[in-house]
Amino acid sequence: MENQSLRLKLRVWRQASAQAKGNFETYELAAVPVHASFLEMMDLLNEQLIREGKEPVAFDHDCREGICGMCSMYINGRAHGPQRGTTTCQLHMRHFHDGETITVEPFRAAAFPILKDLAVNRSAFDRIQQAGGFVTVNTGNAPDGNAVPISKIDADEAFMSAACIGCGACVAACKNASAMLFVSAKVSQYALLPQGQPEHRDRVLSMVEAMDLEGFGHCTNTGACEAECPKGISVENISRLNRSYLIAQLSGGGTSTGTNTE
Amino acid sequence: MKLDSKIPSGPLAERWKHYRSTVPLVSPANKRKLEVIVVGTGLAGASAAASLAELGYKVKTFCFQDSPRRAHSIAAQGGINAAKNYQNDGDSVYRLFYETIKGGDYRAREANVHRLAEVSASIIDQCVAQGVPFARDYGGMLDNRSFGGTQVSRTFYARGQTGQQLLLGAYSALNRQISKNQVQSFTRHEMVELVMVDGKARGIIAKNLVTGELERHSAHAVVLASGGYGNVFYLSTNAMGSNVTAAWKAHRHGALFGNPCFTQIHPTCLPQAGEYQSKLTLMSESLRNDGRVWVPSHAEDAQAIREGRLKASDLGEDRRDYYLERKYPAFGNLVPRDVASRAAKEVCDAGHGVAPTGLAVFLDFEDAIRRLGRSTISARYGNLFEMYEKITGDNPYETPMKIYPAVHYTMGGLWVDYELMTTIPGLYAIGEANFSDHGANRLGASALMQGLADGYFVLPYTMGAYLSNEIRHAAPSIDHPSFAQAELRALELQNKLLAIQGKRSAESFHRALGKIMWEYCGMARSAEGLRHALGLLESLHQEFWSDLLVPGALNSYNPELDKAHRVADFIELGRLMVWDALTREESCGGHFRVEHQTPEGEAMRHDENFAFVSAWEYHGPNADPVMHSEALNFEEVHLTQRSYK
Numbered sequence: 040m041e042n043q044s045l046r047l048k049l050r051v052w053r054q055a056s057a058q059a060k061g062n063f064e065t066y067e068l069a070a071v072p073v074h075a076s077f078l079e080m081m082d083l084l085n086e087q088l089i090r091e092g093k094e095p096v097a098f099d100h101d102c103r104e105g106i107c108g109m110c111s112m113y114i115n116g117r118a119h120g121p122q123r124g125t126t127t128c129q130l131h132m133r134h135f136h137d138g139e140t141i142t143v144e145p146f147r148a149a150a151f152p153i154l155k156d157l158a159v160n161r162s163a164f165d166r167i168q169q170a171g172g173f174v175t176v177n178t179g180n181a182p183d184g185n186a187v188p189i190s191k192i193d194a195d196e197a198f199m200s201a202a203c204i205g206c207g208a209c210v211a212a213c214k215n216a217s218a219m220l221f222v223s224a225k226v227s228q229y230a231l232l233p234q235g236q237p238e239h240r241d242r243v244l245s246m247v248e249a250m251d252l253e254g255f256g257h258c259t260n261t262g263a264c265e266a267e268c269p270k271g272i273s274v275e276n277i278s279r280l281n282r283s284y285l286i287a288q289l290s291g292g293g294t295s296t297g298t299n300t301e
Numbered sequence: 302m303k304l305d306s307k308i309p310s311g312p313l314a315e316r317w318k319h320y321r322s323t324v325p326l327v328s329p330a331n332k333r334k335l336e337v338i339v340v341g342t343g344l345a346g347a348s349a350a351a352s353l354a355e356l357g358y359k360v361k362t363f364c365f366q367d368s369p370r371r372a373h374s375i376a377a378q379g380g381i382n383a384a385k386n387y388q389n390d391g392d393s394v395y396r397l398f399y400e401t402i403k404g405g406d407y408r409a410r411e412a413n414v415h416r417l418a419e420v421s422a423s424i425i426d427q428c429v430a431q432g433v434p435f436a437r438d439y440g441g442m443l444d445n446r447s448f449g450g451t452q453v454s455r456t457f458y459a460r461g462q463t464g465q466q467l468l469l470g471a472y473s474a475l476n477r478q479i480s481k482n483q484v485q486s487f488t489r490h491e492m493v494e495l496v497m498v499d500g501k502a503r504g505i506i507a508k509n510l511v512t513g514e515l516e517r518h519s520a521h522a523v524v525l526a527s528g529g530y531g532n533v534f535y536l537s538t539n540a541m542g543s544n545v546t547a548a549w550k551a552h553r554h555g556a557l558f559g560n561p562c563f564t565q566i567h568p569t570c571l572p573q574a575g576e577y578q579s580k581l582t583l584m585s586e587s588l589r590n591d592g593r594v595w596v597p598s599h600a601e602d603a604q605a606i607r608e609g610r611l612k613a614s615d616l617g618e619d620r621r622d623y624y625l626e627r628k629y630p631a632f633g634n635l636v637p638r639d640v641a642s643r644a645a646k647e648v649c650d651a652g653h654g655v656a657p658t659g660l661a662v663f664l665d666f667e668d669a670i671r672r673l674g675r676s677t678i679s680a681r682y683g684n685l686f687e688m689y690e691k692i693t694g695d696n697p698y699e700t701p702m703k704i705y706p707a708v709h710y711t712m713g714g715l716w717v718d719y720e721l722m723t724t725i726p727g728l729y730a731i732g733e734a735n736f737s738d739h740g741a742n743r744l745g746a747s748a749l750m751q752g753l754a755d756g757y758f759v760l761p762y763t764m765g766a767y768l769s770n771e772i773r774h775a776a777p778s779i780d781h782p783s784f785a786q787a788e789l790r791a792l793e794l795q796n797k798l799l800a801i802q803g804k805r806s807a808e809s810f811h812r813a814l815g816k817i818m819w820e821y822c823g824m825a826r827s828a829e830g831l832r833h834a835l836g837l838l839e840s841l842h843q844e845f846w847s848d849l850l851v852p853g854a855l856n857s858y859n860p861e862l863d864k865a866h867r868v869a870d871f872i873e874l875g876r877l878m879v880w881d882a883l884t885r886e887e888s889c890g891g892h893f894r895v896e897h898q899t900p901e902g903e904a905m906r907h908d909e910n911f912a913f914v915s916a917w918e919y920h921g922p923n924a925d926p927v928m929h930s931e932a933l934n935f936e937e938v939h940l941t942q943r944s945y946k
Contacts, residue, residue, distance in 0.1 A: 056858070074574045076692075082579055082808070089806045089861070094852050097860060099367060101540040103580045105688065106465055107371040122691075129691050154511055155858045162488060165368050169480040173473035174432045178352040178757045181423070181430035185387065188441025198434040198459055201466060205370055234432045 044070040045132060048140040049084060051096055057152050057160075063142075077120060077130040078103060078110060081143075098157040105129040105269065108204030111211070112157055113144040118208035118267045126206065126269045146211035150218070150254045161207050163253040164221060170249035171242040172225045174234050187233050197231040200224045202270045209264035209272070215256030220264040222250050223280035224272045230283060240287035247284055304557075304916060304931045307718040308412045313937050314394075317416040320719075321762055325769035332357035335768050336776045338505055338520040339363070340492045340547050342475065343372035344468055344749060345732025346526030348756025351474035354483035356761055358768075361518055362475070362484060363507055365491045365542050365863075370472045373528060373540040374752060377464025378585035378685070380448055380456035381749040383421040388445050392453040394418045399938060400451060401747060404637055405712070405740020406890035406906060407940050408560070408914070410933060412719060413737050420758040421750050425457055427757055431470040435459050449586045449638065449745020456746045461585050461684045467749055471756070490516070491863060492547040493794075494787040495523065495554050495728070502551075502728035503777050504784065506791045510863060513856040515788050517779035521771045522727045522764060525551060526756070529711035529733035531564065533871045533878065534823070535815020537708035538570060538583040544867040545874050548715050548734055556723040557916035557929060559716035559736030561874070562882035565743055565891050566824050567709030568641035571692055572661040581707035582692060584664075585685055586745045589634045591669035591678065592702070594641070596653035596662050598622040603653045613655070613663055613701050624648055632945040639742045639891045639904070640945060642706035646824045647902070649705070656703050665701035706824065710748060712739040712891065713881075716916040716931075720763035721755060724916075727767060731755035736914065741890025795855055798865045803848030807865035810845050814868070814875055817841065822879050827895045831883040838876045842922065845872060873922050880917070880926055887911045899942070908940050 047068045054061030068087065071080050078100050085095035101109040110127040114120035120130045135141060143157065151159040201224070209220035226243055229235025235242070258277060265274045309316040327335065335358050339350040342364040354360045364372060384397040397418040402409055425443070429435065435457050436444040448456035459466040478484040487507060493515070494506035504519035530545035531537035552558050569589060571582045597603040598620050605611035624644055626633045636644075645662050648654070655661050670678050675698060679686070686697045693703075715723045715730035717737055722729050732752040739747065777783070821834035845868070853859040888897040888904035889911070897905045913930040920926060 072575050072577055074694075075577045076579075079577050079579050083577060086806060086808065089850060089852055092852070095861060097858055101366055101371055101542050102373060102376045103541055104376055104538075104582050105691075106376050106462065107366070107373070107540060108368075109366055109371050124687075125691060129688070131692065131694075133694060158858070161367055165370075165476070165486070165488070168473070169476040173477040174430065175477065176427075176430045176474075177355045178348075178427060178474070178761065179423075181426035184385070184425045184429040184435075185442050189437055190441050191437045191439050194434050194437040194441075197432075198436075198466070201434050201459075201469065202462065204465075205368065228434065229432050232432050232434065234430055 043073045045073060045135060045137045045139070047071055047135065050140060050142045051156070052144045053096070053156055054153050056155060061153070071132050073131070073133040075132050076103065076128055077114070077132065078128050080132055096157060097155040100128060103128040106204060108206035111146045111159060111206060113146055113211055115142055118146065118211040119269050124269055124271055146207050148210045148216035148255070150216065151207060151210065163255070164205050164207065164218070166253060167218065167222060167246055167249045168225065171238070171245040174229065175238060189232060193231050197228045200227040200231065200272065200276055203272050204270055206269065208267045208269060210255065212263045212267035213256065214261065214263065215259060217258045217264070218250050218253070218255040219258035219277050219280065220268065220272055220274065222246050223276035226280050226283065227276040230279060239283065240290065243280065243283045243287045302724070302918065302929050304716070304929055305718060306410065306931055307720055308410065309719065313411060313415050316412055317419055324762055324765050327765050327769050327772065329357050331772040333359070335359065335771060336361070336520040337522050337524060337764070338518055339524045339526055340505065341372065341526035341528055341734070342369035342472070343374035343526060343528055343732060344464070344471055344752035345734070345756045346372070346524070347468065347471035347475045348753050349524055349526060349731055349760050350484055351471060351478050352757050352761045353764070354478035360478070360484045361487065361520065363487045363490045363492060363505070365489065365510060367488055369475055369486060369488065370469060372468065373543055374468045374749070375465045376540065377749055378461040378583065379587050380446065380458035380463045380746040381424065381467060382448070382455050382744070382746045383425045383457060383750065384418050384455060385422050385425060387443060388454045390453045392455050396453065397421060397455065401738070401744060402740065402938050403943060404744040405742050406904065406943060407740065407908070407912065407935065407938070408563070408889055408933065409738055409740030411935060411937055416759065417738050417751060417754050420754045423758055424750060424753045428467055428470050431473060433459065433466050433470040446587065447590065449635065451744070461587070461682070464749060467753065471753070492527070492550065493791045493866070495550045496783050496787045497554055497725070498777050498781060498783045501726045504779070506787050508791070511858050513859060515791055517784045517788060519776045519779050519784070521768060521774070521776055522729065524729040524731060524760065525715065525734050526731045527734050529714065530871070530874055531708045531711050533814065533875050534708040534818045535811050536573060536578065536581050536819070538567060538581055541580060544870070546867050546870045548730070549870040549874060551715060551723060551725065551728055552919050554725060555919070556725045556728060557716040557918055558713070558877060559914050559916050560713035560741070560881065561878045561917065562822065562885060562892055563712035563741050563890065564708060565638060565710040565712060566642040566706040568638055568645055568706050569664065569704045570707035570709070571689070572656045572703055572705035573658065582688070583707070583709060584689060584702065584704060586638070588664060588682060588685060591673070591681065592634065592664040592666050593623055593668060594625050594634050594662055594664055595621045595623045596648045596655060600652040603655055606655045607657055607659060613665070622648070622653070629945045636945045637742060637744065643824055643893060645706055656705070661703040661705045663701040664704045666697060667701070670698065710743055712736065712741060712743055716914065720766055721760055722767065729760060729764065731760055741892055794866065795862060798849065798862060798869065799851050799855060801846065801849045801851070803850050805848050805850055807849065807851065807861060807868045810841065810849065811868045811871065813841055814872055818875050818878070822882050825893050825895050826882050828883060831879050834879045835876065838872065838879065842872050845869065877917055877926055881915055884915065884928060885911060906942070
């Protein structure tokens with residue numbers, strides 16, 4: 040296993056800019072070490088392209104340890120590739136076989152326009168967060184961290200929702216390109232914590248409104264988002280959001296009364 | 302140049318309180334007219350930008366990532382220290398202060414570190430109020446753990462994703478200000494020049510990384526929160542994009558660079574597997590709370606393991622050397638990072654390494670699993686074990702992890718005074734980008750604390766001292782000649798990089814630079830090796846500027862051009878680090894000069910000659926840098942040889 044390497048054929052989506060027409064290009068790599076990560080394989084491809092005087096493939100990446108959410112890529116028809124619970128940067132070549140043809144595309148969604156090749160613009164996610172993904176508290180106003188006890192169960196559950204890395208795999212995986220898993224995860228984190236209660240209903244309404252404005256599709260409960268989420272964010276968050284949204288709409292927004300989720 | 306650290310007078314514990322009560326204020330009406338640029342949106346940058354905007358300043362933030370949420374603070378795993386003493390185990394502001402000074406091997410400023418310890422508790426309160434889901438115990442109270450060489454439990458955490466949760470908290474505060482138009486956020490932008498007007502920092506030239514266009518942004522003050530420079534080693538635990546360019550531009554304009562050679566090599570990282578490798582992954586140091594570090598006692602056994610003829614489990618207790626427990630019985634596996642890293646290097650250099658490269662030691666959970674059960678270990682470290690398996694293909698529940706030290710953090714950075722201002726008026730540096738609080742070695746869970754302390758609780762006060770004098774001036778027009786000149790410099794540099802049209806990629810130069818730095822300016826440094834490195838770096842510099850190949854064009858999405866620009870700055874920085882390491886003829890913290898060690902092989906400081914901060918002045922890429930020094934006066938702490946035995 041130690042020195043094994045793979046010969047691979049790559050079909051990679053190339054697109055010069057948002058306006059340009061894109062197409063697949065095929066490249067061959069002679070020796071990809073099995074212990075390399077998928078992005079390191081892409082590095083090898085780019086080194087090869089540079090040597091051949093061609094332009095390297097643009098792709099987003101940063102931390103390369105599965106937490107920043109910058110890497111994307113739709114690999115063989117799946118967001119972040121074939122491994123469950125894994126971002127592209129943590130996907131290793133040992134999960135592919137010698138001689139395989141790998142198809143690499145960008146995350147595709149109307150709300151994520153392609154910038155170049157495999158890099159897409161996900162700033163719609165930032166704008167949704169700006170619409171209400173926060174607790175209104177200025178620096179310096181906080182009471183002691185232990186002033187309000189929070190049950191371990193709620194804290195743990197809030198953490199599970201907060202573990203979202205904002206990569207957009209849920210949108211890419213959804214046939215409707217819905218952002219419900221992303222939005223509901225943030226709404227849930229605050230819904231589960233006492234700090235999030237005062238603004239809960241307004242938050243739900245404004246984040247959903249922002250999501251709709253960005254052109255994301257509707258959720259039809261296929262669960263594809265959960266299946267492809269590298270952090271295992273649960274679709275239960277979506278149910279929670281739907282309940283909260285309904286109640287907030289019926290009550291005409293405003294503050295909630297302090298029960299835990301609705 | 303006379304360095305004025307502006308440390309307030311008076312009793313140590315009263316200084317910050319007194320400073321805060323007497324620092325000049327800016328009225329709300331004037332704050333509206335004052336503009337601040339913040340470069341970098343990690344813990345320091347995002348918290349500063351949000352807090353300054355809450356106060357009423359007009360703020361612009363810049364990050365090279367596609368969202369402020371992705372800054373590399375997000376990857377911090379272990380936790381954040383705060384002197385809350387919730388565990389009733391004897392913690393206090395003084396103890397946190399003392400341990401940070403001692404852990405830094407007495408090369409940090411007392412007044413800064415005391416302030417850091419003082420504000421640490423407020424950080425936790427602030428984050429809880431923002432909805433950061435810290436770990437809690439069954440009664441609903443915040444949970445703590447002991448971390449990285451401390452004897453009290455003062456570390457707050459959110460599983461192995463503390464940095465992520467804290468950053469998302471700061472990002473949410475930032476988002477709130479963006480929604481109120483108090484902050485304008487520029488993503489996929491990189492600062493490529495600093496703009497000076499009449500000797501003051503008055504703006505930046507930022508490159509739009511999507512279009513390639515250069516943009517002019519003016520302000521009354523500029524804050525660099527652009528992180529550390531560990532990527533000078535090519536392989537490090539930093540993100541791929543982490544770079545020194547913003548700080549280096551400031552340095553070229555006259556901001557002194559403090560203690561550049563102080564880098565932290567983290568003991569628990571995944572070892573390098575091959576040449577293709579692009580980065581090293583940290584395994585949280587919290588693993589050392591339960592894992593035991595060992596290598597085979599006999600070099601022959603180690604060789605058999607390297608060649609696959611033996612497995613770890615084939616070796617009984619009598620054939621294992623738990624070298625940290627043996628050498629440091631008081632702290633055992635929890636000795637500070639620099640000590641643990643050097644010890645690993647030592648055993649591997651002696652032929653006891655366990656990976657095919659010879660560069661790895663075991664981190665073993667067998668005892669812990671036997672003592673606590675698999676489910677407890679899984680609750681504590683499940684996500685880390687999963688990550689390990691994902692990367693290496695090995696299951697740490699069954700076979701010990703293999704770890705090796707890797708570059709993780711840089712204690713050095715832009716020199717700043719007590720107010721966090723660099724030697725350029727109006728230019729501030731916060732978080733990892735400055736040199737200030739960790740001395741020669743940073744304690745675990747203290748980086749998050751410092752980043753947020755600077756951003757939430759220090760800078761928003763200290764900037765008033767400068768900005769209160771700026772209320773009479775409008776921010777300069779971007780048509781000012783200084784902006785045109787700075788933009789031209791940035792443009793010329795990019796054209797120069799594109800015009801070389803040699804044969805080697807920026808990546809290949811970066812790798813070569815990393816090898817030189819790791820070999821000669823890494824865990825062990827000698828005068829001879831450092832002098833040799835200066836020669837190698839000079840050749841590399843020449844080759845870079847004659848044989849670099851950057852494909853693509855100007856004014857386009859061209860990551861190769863951006864990378865080449867960063868590598869060019871890293872090469873210059875590398876040279877400065879070597880100079881600093883050569884000049885500091887002592888060992889302290891992460892800086893280990895082989896000529897200066899105790900008979901037992903521990904770091905030997907020379908306080909009589911080196912109890913100072915080195916602050917370097919730039920004189921051009923080929924000229925010798927000039928060192929200034931700030932003497933460190935210890936009034937409270939008595940300097941001793943660190944001992945963890």
